[in-house]
Amino acid sequence: MDEQQRFYITTAIDYPNSRPHIGTAFEKIGADVQARFRRMEGAAVHFLMGNDENTIKVTIRARELGQDPKAYVDEMARQFQEVWSALEISNDDFIQTSEERHHVGCRKFIQAVFDAGDIYKGVYSGHYCVGCESFKTEKEVAEGNGRCPNHPNAELSMVEEENYYFRLSAYRDRLLAFYSANPDFIRPESRRNEIVSLVETELRDVAISRKGFTWGIPVPFDPEHTIYVWFDALLNYVTAAGYGTDEARFERTWPADVHVIGKDITRFHCALWPAMLMSAGVPLPRKVFGHGFVYRKNEESGEVAKIGKSMGNVVEPMDLINDFSAEAFRYYFMSQCPFSGDGEFSFERFADAYNSGLANNLGNLYSRILTMCLKYFGGDLGEVGEVDLTAWRRGLDLPALVETLRDRVGAFDYTTALQRIWLEVVDAANKYIQETQPFKLAKTDLEATRVVLANLADWMRVTAILIKPFLPKTAETFHRAFNFESHQPWEAVSYGSASRPYSAGQPLRVAAPVVEGKPTPLFPKVEAR
RNA sequence: GCCGGGGUAGCUCAGUUGGUCAGAGCGGCGGUCUCAUAAUCCGCAGGUCUGGGGUUCGAGUCCCCACCCCGGUACCA
Numbered sequence: 041m042d043e044q045q046r047f048y049i050t051t052a053i054d055y056p057n058s059r060p061h062i063g064t065a066f067e068k069i070g071a072d073v074q075a076r077f078r079r080m081e082g083a084a085v086h087f088l089m090g091n092d093e094n095t096i097k098v099t100i101r102a103r104e105l106g107q108d109p110k111a112y113v114d115e116m117a118r119q120f121q122e123v124w125s126a127l128e129i130s131n132d133d134f135i136q137t138s139e140e141r142h143h144v145g146c147r148k149f150i151q152a153v154f155d156a157g158d159i160y161k162g163v164y165s166g167h168y169c170v171g172c173e174s175f176k177t178e179k180e181v182a183e184g185n186g187r188c189p190n191h192p193n194a195e196l197s198m199v200e201e202e203n204y205y206f207r208l209s210a211y212r213d214r215l216l217a218f219y220s221a222n223p224d225f226i227r228p229e230s231r232r233n234e235i236v237s238l239v240e241t242e243l244r245d246v247a248i249s250r251k252g253f254t255w256g257i258p259v260p261f262d263p264e265h266t267i268y269v270w271f272d273a274l275l276n277y278v279t280a281a282g283y284g285t286d287e288a289r290f291e292r293t294w295p296a297d298v299h300v301i302g303k304d305i306t307r308f309h310c311a312l313w314p315a316m317l318m319s320a321g322v323p324l325p326r327k328v329f330g331h332g333f334v335y336r337k338n339e340e341s342g343e344v345a346k347i348g349k350s351m352g353n354v355v356e357p358m359d360l361i362n363d364f365s366a367e368a369f370r371y372y373f374m375s376q377c378p379f380s381g382d383g384e385f386s387f388e389r390f391a392d393a394y395n396s397g398l399a400n401n402l403g404n405l406y407s408r409i410l411t412m413c414l415k416y417f418g419g420d421l422g423e424v425g426e427v428d429l430t431a432w433r434r435g436l437d438l439p440a441l442v443e444t445l446r447d448r449v450g451a452f453d454y455t456t457a458l459q460r461i462w463l464e465v466v467d468a469a470n471k472y473i474q475e476t477q478p479f480k481l482a483k484t485d486l487e488a489t490r491v492v493l494a495n496l497a498d499w500m501r502v503t504a505i506l507i508k509p510f511l512p513k514t515a516e517t518f519h520r521a522f523n524f525e526s527h528q529p530w531e532a533v534s535y536g537s538a539s540r541p542y543s544a545g546q547p548l549r550v551a552a553p554v555v556e557g558k559p560t561p562l563f564p565k566v567e568a569r
Numbered sequence: 570g571c572c573g574g575g576g577u578a579g580c581u582c583a584g585u586u587g588g589u590c591a592g593a594g595c596g597g598c599g600g601u602c603u604c605a606u607a608a609u610c611c612g613c614a615g616g617u618c619u620g621g622g623g624u625u626c627g628a629g630u631c632c633c634c635a636c637c638c639c640g641g642u643a644c645c646a
Contacts, residue, residue: 055646064646233573234641241572246644270644307643308585333646347646376581382639389581389595396595400608415604455582459594472608479604558605565606 042237048296049075050277052305053090053137056116057097060123062355062373062385063334063347069370070331070379070452077449080534082434086293088280089124090135091117092273094256094266110254113138119357123357127366128512135280137272143430146267147278149262150248153322154261158207165200198343204249204265211315212243213524218314224327226310227307227452228380231303231330235310243347246270246312278322296325303330317328331379331450337386343383355385367511368563369395374510395565400468402503402514403563408473409496410552410559416482416489419550424494427540431508432495436464439539446535449509461506469499497522497548498541505538514562519557521552 051071068089075087093113096111102112117136124131153159219225219236221396241552249265250256275283277296282289303307309328317324335344336353347353360369372390375397377383430438437555441464450459478492504518517533519530527544528537542548553557 052646057646061646181625230574230640237572238641241642246641268644302646303640304646307641312644380580384581392580392595395606399606404606404608406605408608410605412604459583463594473604474602474610477602477604479602482604561606563606565608 044298045081045083046086046292047075047078048086048088048281048293049078050088050299051131052299052301053092053135053273053276054094054120055097056091056093056113056120057101060120060357061347062357062360063121064371065127065357066334066373066383067300067302067331068124068129068131068270069373070454072127072131073370073449073454073509074298074452075373076512080505080508081446082534085222086133086281087131087323088133088135088277088278089129089131090133090276091120091137092276093117093136093138094272095269096253096255099253099255108476110138126361127357127369130275130512133280135276137276141282141285142276142279143257145284146257146272146275148155148284149275149278149316149320150267151260153206153316156319156321158210158319159204159248160207162205162245162247163200164203165198168197169198176531203247203251203252203268204259204262205245206248206271206311206312206316206319207245208315209236209245210242211318213240215239215243215311215314218324222326225324226306227327227329227389230380231306231310235307238307239311243311260306262434263354268514270308270312271316274308274316277325281320295323298327298329299325300329300331303332306330310559328378331452332377332382334373334377335382335384337384337389345409347385360390364390364394364566365563366399367514370510371398371458374454375462376455378455379452385393391566394563397462398563399565401462401470402507403561405466406500406518406521406562407467407559409469409493409500410550410554412478412482412489413493413497414554414559415485416478417493419496419554421490421497421548422549423546424490425543425545427494429495429498431491433465433468433502436468438465440536441465442506442535445506454510458510461503465506469496469503472496472499475533481545494548501542505533505535508533517552523535523549523551525551 049071051067054060071087071089075085091113093109094476098113099109100463102109104548105112107115113136117134121134124134150159163368195503201479216236216239219232219239223232223504226235248268248271249259249262251265253266257272259265259267277299278290278294279285281296283294300308306328309330314324334347336347336355337344338353338478347355357369368390370395372385373383376389376393377385413421433438441460445457448454448460472492472495476492478489478496481489481492499522500518501524504515504524508515516530519525519533523544523546524542526546527542
């Protein structure tokens with residue numbers, strides 16, 4: 041028996057200081073599409089997400105609320121997962137770095153690095169900002185006129201403390217050799233170039249511990265210190281896979297096939313992280329994908345700005361989900377915002393994309409096809425075994441398109457994939473109806489009408505498969521609109537099976553829910569705001 | 570400052586190794602069908618491809634200069 045291909049995918053873990061916004065959601069959806077696609081390709085997918093909880097801000101916030109830090113992070117984790125669940129994110133695991141499994145794995149890992157001789161004690165002194173929970177560089181201090189640029193109302197304090205350092209500088213040559221041997225390690229290309237030139241220029245050792253905190257993970261060889269920020273956070277990818285707690289599971293899960301992260305933290309994942317793993321003797325992940333950001337476009341001024349609480353332009357995912365749907369949410373970001381670059385959000389653009397792509401095309405097709413089947417055949421198209429079900433796609437090389445789509449989706453190029461599905465597959469159905477005019481045929485030639493509708497049913501089957509990673513709910517609704525389940529179970533469909541027409545030896549009939557003889561509209565059209 | 574990526578129709582963007590490359594989608598305008606969520610389908614876009622030089626038989630597509638935008642420049646969603 042062949043060993044099933046495994047695919048381990050992760051997203052960045054989030055700070056639970058505030059609720060997730062649409063930019064955070066963008067990353068999770070992009071990773072989710074990949075996870076769902078790989079499952080369809082037959083891989084045993086393990087999809088990890090989580091929260092980064094061992095930060096000083098957590099204890100501060102918890103104290104403000106009069107809560108225990110652990111109770112606070114647990115509640116935030118619940119709220120995050122509530123949003124992810126509403127967005128149909130199909131993660132298999134969700135790690136909180138305050139969990140015991142993470143603590144245990146972290147201690148084992150840092151000890152291994154220590155034993156390898158890559159950790160030494162040094163003194164760090166610098167301008168410390170409590171708000172950022174970090175030391176500021178001289179340049180940043182200058183930028184903020186003596187204060188932290190991000191927290192101009194707070195005083196910076198000069199702090200000097202003993203810290204443990206990780207000998208990152210020693211890994212410069214090994215990292216460069218690794219990049220060169222694995223040209224696809226950093227995606228997209230632009231990020232790779234930045235990192236390579238960064239590492240070529242200079243690689244400094246980094247402080248990895250802090251003194252005097254009780255929240256966080258104690259350094260095993262010096263309990264007065266706790267493990268600091270990145271060293272701790274990055275390790276979630278291995279601790280969640282069982283490192284230090286379940287070695288057997290770790291062996292069969294690690295290495296990760298891809299870390300999906302924001303472009304702002306590329307260097308930690310592409311330089312620091314591989315060096316840490318090399319030091320501890322753990323295999324390196326196969327790929328890091330740094331996605332772009334979603335900016336908020338102001339409807340009136342047309343100005344584009346970063347999303348943030350201080351900007352007052354945060355868009356709550358739940359608001360969009362409630363006003364439209366999770367499917368609409370996913371469709372907008374995956375079709376309008378290139379995953380490798382930046383995208384923008386405005387309610388106007390959202391409504392335009394929704395009306396055009398979902399209401400007028402996909403949803404409307406669902407309605408018109410089902411209505412005709414119900415109206416002319418009572419929903420039962422009868423046996424279609426001898427009917428040519430490829431008539432709707434004459435002029436379209438579906439197998440070739442499917443190959444292109446596999447390539448594009450696999451490379452995180454979602455906007456191109458969706459564009460081609462809509463342009464070549466969805467449009468094909470509208471044009472096929474226009475050419476064959478089944479609503480006229482029904483008056484004179486029922487058999488010919490039946491052939492057309494059976495073709496449109498097969499279009500629905502094909503479309504369901506192609507959009508499954510992007511719009512899982514809509515895809516399933518399409519699949520179950522007819523009795524395709526008896527031909528191919530929904531869980532078993534793959535891109536490769538899209539081109540093989542329906543051929544079950546039983547009547548093809550409508551199975552969609554019907555109210556007063558009509559299907560319920562999938563995507564009601566909305567007025568542009 | 571240095572490094573990198575860009576400036577193409579109202580908007581978002583495609584444009585391989587230079588020669589139907591002046592395009593797509595959306596919006597807008599006109600027409601059409603009626604199964605459908607006033608949806609679909611058909612037709613219409615006269616954009617100096619940021620500006621100026623240059624190479625070439627021929628340049629959004631290569632070289633130089635200028636202007637503008639964006640990212641990175643180390644421990645920052």
